[in-house]
Amino acid sequence: MLILEGHGLTKNFGGLTAVHKVDFEIQEGEIFGLIGPNGAGKTTLLNLINGIFPITQGEMFFLGQRLNGLKPHQITRLGIGRAFQIVRAFEGMTVKENVLVGSLFGTKKRKDIGTGMKETEKILDFVGLGPKKDYMIPEITIADRKRLELARALVMDPKLLLLDEVMAGLNTREVEDLMEMIFKVNRQGVTILVIEHVMKAVMGISHRIMVLHYGRKIALGSPKEIAENEEVIKCYLGERFVRKEAERKGHSRAK
Numbered sequence: 001m002l003i004l005e006g007h008g009l010t011k012n013f014g015g016l017t018a019v020h021k022v023d024f025e026i027q028e029g030e031i032f033g034l035i036g037p038n039g040a041g042k043t044t045l046l047n048l049i050n051g052i053f054p055i056t057q058g059e060m061f062f063l064g065q066r067l068n069g070l071k072p073h074q075i076t077r078l079g080i081g082r083a084f085q086i087v088r089a090f091e092g093m094t095v096k097e098n099v100l101v102g103s104l105f106g107t108k109k110r111k112d113i114g115t116g117m118k119e120t121e122k123i124l125d126f127v128g129l130g131p132k133k134d135y136m137i138p139e140i141t142i143a144d145r146k147r148l149e150l151a152r153a154l155v156m157d158p159k160l161l162l163l164d165e166v167m168a169g170l171n172t173r174e175v176e177d178l179m180e181m182i183f184k185v186n187r188q189g190v191t192i193l194v195i196e197h198v199m200k201a202v203m204g205i206s207h208r209i210m211v212l213h214y215g216r217k218i219a220l221g222s223p224k225e226i227a228e229n230e231e232v233i234k235c236y237l238g239e240r241f242v243r244k245e246a247e248r249k250g251h252s253r254a255k
C-alpha cells in the first residue's frame with residue numbers, strides 16, 4: 001500500500017525553482033532515502049510534505065488523503081512526524097520536558113500528564129537518553145540533541161517519519177547506533193523518509209533512494225542501482241566514493 005505520493009511537485013521561491021516537477025511514491029513500511037548535493041531541494045521537499053511551505057504546483061497524498069493546503073499541525077496529527085536538520089529544542093527546559101511537550105500537545109489523542117510522562121520515559125529509554133532526562137538542553141552533546149530530535153518526533157506516534165540529516169556531525173560509532181535505532185523504529189511498522197549525506201548510512205538503511213539535483217529527480221532505485229548510476233556519480237557521489245565502494249567489496253576498479 002502507498003503511504004505517500006507526490007505528483008509533479010514544484011516549489012518556487014520567487015524566481016528560484018527549488019523543487020521541479022518531482023514524482024515519487026513511498027510504500028508503507030519502506031525506508032526511503034533522499035540524497036543530492038547541497039541546495040538540491042531535499043529539505044524543501046520535506047517542507048512541502050509537512051505543510052511548512054505551500055506547494056506551488058502538483059499534488060501530495062498521504063494514505064490517499066490530499067495534503068495540499070493543510071497546516072503543519074494538521075499534517076502532524078494525520079501521522080507525519082519530523083526530525084529537523086537544525087535541532088529545535090526548548091533551551092530553557094530539560095530533556096524530559098522537551099519530549100513531554102510533544103507527547104501532550106502533538107497528537108490527536110487527548111491524554112493526562114501521567115500517561116504523557118510514561119510515554120516520554122519509554123521513548124527516552126528507547127533513544128538512549130534515559131540517564132540524561134533531567135539534563136538541561138545546553139548540557140547535552142550534539143549526538144544527544146539528535147537523539148532528542150528523534151524522540152520528539154517519535155512521541156507523536158507517527159506512521160511516517162521524516163528525518164533530515166540526523167547523522168550530521170556524529171562519529172562512526174554514533175552513526176551506527178542511530179542506524180540501529182532507525183531499523184528498530186522501522187521494524188515497529190513506521191515508514192521512514194531519510195535525508196542523509198552520510199553515504200554509508202543512507203546506502204545501508206534505505207530500501208530505495210531518490211536523488212535530487214537542482215530540484216529535479218535524476219534517479220530513483222535500489223542503493224546498488226544508485227551507487228552505479230552514471231549521472232548520480234557525476235553530479236553527486238563522485239569517483240572517490242565509487243572507488244571506495246569497490247575496494248570495500250574487494251574487487252577494486254581503482255586505477
Ligand SMILES: Nc1ncnc2c1ncn2[C@@H]1O[C@H](COP(=O)(O)OP(=O)(O)OP(=O)(O)O)[C@@H](O)[C@H]1O
Pocket residue numbers: 013016018036037038039040041042043044045085
Ligand atoms: N525559505 C526559502 N526562501 C528562499 N529560498 C530558499 C528557501 N529555502 C530554501 N531555499 C533555496 O532552495 C534551494 C534548495 O534548498 P534546500 O534547503 O531544500 O536544499 P537541501 O537539498 O536541503 O540542501 P542541504 O543538503 O544543504 O541541506 C536552495 O537554492 C535554497 O537556497
Ligand SMILES: [Mg+2]
Pocket residue numbers: 042043044085
Ligand atoms: Mg537540507
